[in-house]
Amino acid sequence: MPSTLPQTPDQDFDAQSIRDALRDAIVDRRLAPGTKLTEGDVGTLFKVSRTLVRAALQALSYEGLVTVEKNRGAFVASPSPEESRQIFATRKLIEPGIVMEACRLIAPSQIQLLRQLLLEEGRLTGERGPTARRAEIKASGDFHLTIAQIAGNAILLRFMEELVARSSLAIAVYGQSVVSSCGHSEHQAIVDALERRDAGAAAALMVHHIDHIEADLDLRERDPTDLKNALGALV
Amino acid sequence: MPSTLPQTPDQDFDAQSIRDALRDAIVDRRLAPGTKLTEGDVGTLFKVSRTLVRAALQALSYEGLVTVEKNRGAFVASPSPEESRQIFATRKLIEPGIVMEACRLIAPSQIQLLRQLLLEEGRLTGERGPTARRAEIKASGDFHLTIAQIAGNAILLRFMEELVARSSLAIAVYGQSVVSSCGHSEHQAIVDALERRDAGAAAALMVHHIDHIEADLDLRERDPTDLKNALGALV
DNA sequence: AATAAGCATATCGTATACAATTTACGCGTC
DNA sequence: GACGCGTAAATTGTATACGATATGCTTATT
Numbered sequence: 001m002p003s004t005l006p007q008t009p010d011q012d013f014d015a016q017s018i019r020d021a022l023r024d025a026i027v028d029r030r031l032a033p034g035t036k037l038t039e040g041d042v043g044t045l046f047k048v049s050r051t052l053v054r055a056a057l058q059a060l061s062y063e064g065l066v067t068v069e070k071n072r073g074a075f076v077a078s079p080s081p082e083e084s085r086q087i088f089a090t091r092k093l094i095e096p097g098i099v100m101e102a103c104r105l106i107a108p109s110q111i112q113l114l115r116q117l118l119l120e121e122g123r124l125t126g127e128r129g130p131t132a133r134r135a136e137i138k139a140s141g142d143f144h145l146t147i148a149q150i151a152g153n154a155i156l157l158r159f160m161e162e163l164v165a166r167s168s169l170a171i172a173v174y175g176q177s178v179v180s181s182c183g184h185s186e187h188q189a190i191v192d193a194l195e196r197r198d199a200g201a202a203a204a205l206m207v208h209h210i211d212h213i214e215a216d217l218d219l220r221e222r223d224p225t226d227l228k229n230a231l232g233a234l235v
Numbered sequence: 236m237p238s239t240l241p242q243t244p245d246q247d248f249d250a251q252s253i254r255d256a257l258r259d260a261i262v263d264r265r266l267a268p269g270t271k272l273t274e275g276d277v278g279t280l281f282k283v284s285r286t287l288v289r290a291a292l293q294a295l296s297y298e299g300l301v302t303v304e305k306n307r308g309a310f311v312a313s314p315s316p317e318e319s320r321q322i323f324a325t326r327k328l329i330e331p332g333i334v335m336e337a338c339r340l341i342a343p344s345q346i347q348l349l350r351q352l353l354l355e356e357g358r359l360t361g362e363r364g365p366t367a368r369r370a371e372i373k374a375s376g377d378f379h380l381t382i383a384q385i386a387g388n389a390i391l392l393r394f395m396e397e398l399v400a401r402s403s404l405a406i407a408v409y410g411q412s413v414v415s416s417c418g419h420s421e422h423q424a425i426v427d428a429l430e431r432r433d434a435g436a437a438a439a440l441m442v443h444h445i446d447h448i449e450a451d452l453d454l455r456e457r458d459p460t461d462l463k464n465a466l467g468a469l470v
Numbered sequence: 471a472a473t474a475a476g477c478a479t480a481t482c483g484t485a486t487a488c489a490a491t492t493t494a495c496g497c498g499t500c
Numbered sequence: 501g502a503c504g505c506g507t508a509a510a511t512t513g514t515a516t517a518c519g520a521t522a523t524g525c526t527t528a529t530t
Contacts, residue, residue: 014513038481049515050482055293062297064390071482071521086388093391097328153321155299156328159394249483273511284485285512306491306512 013046015055021046022056026065026076027141027168028134033078037066063162065169077169081219084170088214091163094156095144095210096203099190101151103199110150114191117143121184137168143187147194167213174217186212248281250290256281257291261300261311262376262403263369268313272301298397300404312404316454319405323449326398329391330379330445331438334425336386338434345385349426352378356419372403378422382429402448409452421447 013021022042025031037057039050046053057074060066068074079087117139124136141164148160186209193202248256257277260266272292274285281288292309295301303309314322352374359371376399383395421444428437 040481051514051516054482055290058290058293059297062294073482073522083389086390089388090390090394093332094328153324154318155321155325155398159325163390275511286484286486289512308492308512 013048013052015052015059018042018046018048018052019056019059022060023063023065023165026060027165028138029168029172030134031076033076033169033173035076037074037076039073064166077166078173079166079170081174081221084174084217084219085214087163087166087170088210091160091167092207092210094159094163095147095206098148098151098153098156098160099194099202099206100199101153102147103194103197103202105152106150106194106197110146111191111195114143114146114194117146118184118188118191121187125184137171140183140187141165141168147190170217171213174219176216176218183209183213248283248287250287250294253277253281253283253287254291254294257295258298258300258400261295262400263373264403264407265369266311268311268404268408270311272309272311274308299401312401313408314401314405316409316456319409319452319454320449322398322401322405323445326402327442327445329394329398330382330441333383333386333388333391333395334429334437334441335434336388337382338429338432338437340387341385341429341432345381346426346430349378349381349429352381353419353423353426356422360419372406375418375422376400376403382425405452406448409454411451411453418444418448 011017022031022037031037039053039057042057043050043053057066057068061068061074064079065077066074067077121136121139121143124132124139144164145157145160148157151157186205190202190205190209193199193205246252257266257272266272274288274292277292278285278288292301292303296303296309299314300312301309302312356371356374356378359367359374379399380392380395383392386392421440425437425440425444428440
């Protein structure tokens with residue numbers, strides 16, 4: 001496995017930047033759910049001691065991106081179906097309010113910025129390859145986060161950062177199509193509503209959009225015996 | 236200052252229990268906003284090394300209960316007026332949805348439990364003294380958290396735990412009356428609505444209730460020059 | 471050959487050590 | 501007495517050390 005994590009070598013990392021680097025890697029799926037994050041290994045990669053790595057892993061565990069098991073270590077989180085439902089239920093509760101508030105506050109330059117993101121997003125859907133896919137995933141999340149930022153509530157923004165990141169994990173585990181391609185046009189419709197300052201429409205579109213993302217997931221409880229079947233085909 | 240923190244002496248504390256003990260102390264105001272939390276001192280109190288204290292403080296800083304300044308240390312958070320507004324804005328966005336969901340799911344035994352809490356709360360409003368006040372503050376928060384628990388969404392519950400705790404800080408800093416006594420009757424009205432499974436009423440009552448809590452705060456920006464006035468009266 | 475036991479290795483949990491930074495205090499100057 | 505400066509003490513930031521727990525492999529036993 002190539003050590004793609006520390007993009008900028010020979011840099012001095014602190015706990016914060018390690019946390020950010022790991023989160024980026026988790027969110028755009030360079031680190032698969034379930035991957036073990038050994039403190040020593042991560043420390044070697046970033047050229048820091050376990051102390052800083054532990055701080056970063058603990059922070060990520062508060063965000064729900066990493067699960068730590070006592071005396072066993074830290075793993076990239078693998079949300080259960082129920083957990084995934086709660087992630088999207090929470091988003092459906094919060095995001096309508098956010099987009100409504102964004103409607104009130106959005107400035108022309110911010111509409112511009114969102115259109116920019118849409119353009120980039122559209123360009124990426126055309127490209128092939130895993131790098132483009134990762135960029136697309138990130139762009140899709142950034143869209144929601146940008147709206148949260150426009151809404152101007154730092155607490156809600158942080159909640160959304162957590163929810164978007166965990167959504168990415170849920171999609172990684174339970175997603176069926178690689179990327180729900182309908183998402184792009186829905187994003188466009190939301191920006192249109194924002195531009196019209198049509199709060200009701202924006203909120204409704206947002207809920208539908210989240211519903212669509214969730215609909216692409218197969219959240220059925222997997223029977224452990226099914227694992228045998230799944231592997232039996234290979235072995 | 237008496238070291239009231241480790242209630243149970245000669246116990247072995249881990250990062251988790253230290254975090255909980257500190258949070259309890261912050262939430263029911265045995266630790267005032269702005270108080271410095273020196274790692275060594277806290278460690279001595281709990282008879283652990285700075286390692287565990289740091290972990291606890293980092294966790295609390297993620298929850299917004301503690302602010303850490305690089306190379307300066309950790310302090311009990313003292314939310315700004317804007318931050319306080321965002322705390323209550325977020326609650327007004329989230330709690331209606333929570334109480335509506337609780338309406339759908341609540342069981343008779345849970346209504347019983349809420350009534351129990353109301354009884355306790357009423358008893359405490361009658362009593363005098365700082366201990367009773369602290370218990371009252373905690374009881375008031377527990378009411379909201381119990382409803383969140385009934386709603387059955389672990390993520391929202393965690394968000395609410397953070398918001399309730401930070402609300403307590405905001406009230407400590409900007410609250411005018413010691414405790415808004417109208418809160419108790421409003422809690423009762425909410426339970427009544429839950430019992431009737433009247434989701435609309437419950438949500439509306441909840442928003443009003445939060446508005447009332449917020450109305451008891453004086454969130455005007457304090458001019459630093461006012462500090463001189465405030466102290467001038469004493470010196 | 472399968473299983474169990476025991477030892478070696480890897481990894482985690484916590485304390486301690488030491489460097490870097492901030493804070494506090496004493497002293498001289500104006 | 502107020503202000504600036506320099507040194508000492510306190511505190512934080514990070515690395516390392518060491519005991520505890522888990523993991524994996526070897527070997528003995530059936």
